[in-house]
Amino acid sequence: MPINSSLASLSDMAFGTAFVIYLLAMILSVVFYVKAAGEKPEGAQKFIGMTQSLVWLGIIVHLVSVVTRGLATHRFPFGNLYEYIAMITLFAMVVAAIFMQRREFKPLWPWVLVPVLSLLFLGGKNLYADAAPVVPALQSAWLPIHVSVVASGASIGLISGVASLLYLLRRWQPEGKEKGFFGKLAKPLPGAKRLDLVAYRTAIITVPVFGLGIILGAIWAESAWGRPWNWDPKETFSLITWFLYAAYLHARATSGWQNTKAAWINIVALAAMTFNLFFINLVTSGLHSYAGLN
Secondary structure (H helix, E strand, O other), X not given: OOOOHHHHXXXXXXXXXXXXXXXXXXXXXXXXXXXXXXXOHHHHHHHHHHHHHHHHHHHHHHHHHHHHHHHHHXXXXXXXXXXXXXXXXXXXXXHHHHHOOOHHHHHXXXXXXXXHHHHHHHHHHOOOOOOOOOOHHHOOOHHHHHHHXXXXXXXXXXXXXXXXXXXXXXXXXXXXXXOHHHHHHHOOOOOHHHHHHHHHHHHHHHHHHHHHHHHHXXXXXXXXXXXXXXXXXXXXXXXXXXXXXXXXXXXXXXXXXXXXXXXXXXXXXXXXXXXXXXXXXXXXXXXXXXXXXX
């Protein structure tokens, strides 16, 4: 079927609009963060309230972008790296918005919005692909199933990794004992135990969901290529990433392991997932070279 250019244009416009809304939300969240870290944080709450409202508005517009992209191409919008980034950032924002309903977690918004905006900027500027049919290898009913599950796991893993990073910052700068620049940076954050709990609970979801995505990919590979596993670079690094997240959970639940050591494993897992998303997709060649940039 021909591409609906009007819906494709609407999707692109909604993508840019969502970026601007998230950017405004980030600015307001930074203002809140600076005020909360200051000597008189009383007037900070109104800024975080506006941030939360803008985030939900951005999520709605972001969803419109993804849905209209799919309608324009008459397929699920998972056909290239631009569309994949649009999906994982949407999932990440929904997960973050749900977790941050509690007042104690609202200071995390700048830390979530910065990586999300960075991904959206790279997706829209450097990885953008025109709305078009997918290559024949992706014309399968497995595409929406496999990619949506993997994207869900990856987006939740993003939140988990950021929480572990902030947990280490808070452990370094305990509540009431903050010193210097990093002390001011840590002051608005929740306590270390709360941040560690967020990282752990989101990782509990990431491991089975991301693992299920890998298994579904293997089933698809069996039907498409005749083998469930081909040691393709993306397959291999996805499995490594899953092992790292599983190792974090194991370390976090093992007596004798310090939570700080386990947190480093979670951060390495986040780095591995980011490396897989960009370097493996854009630099290496393999059976999963469908970034849409060729």
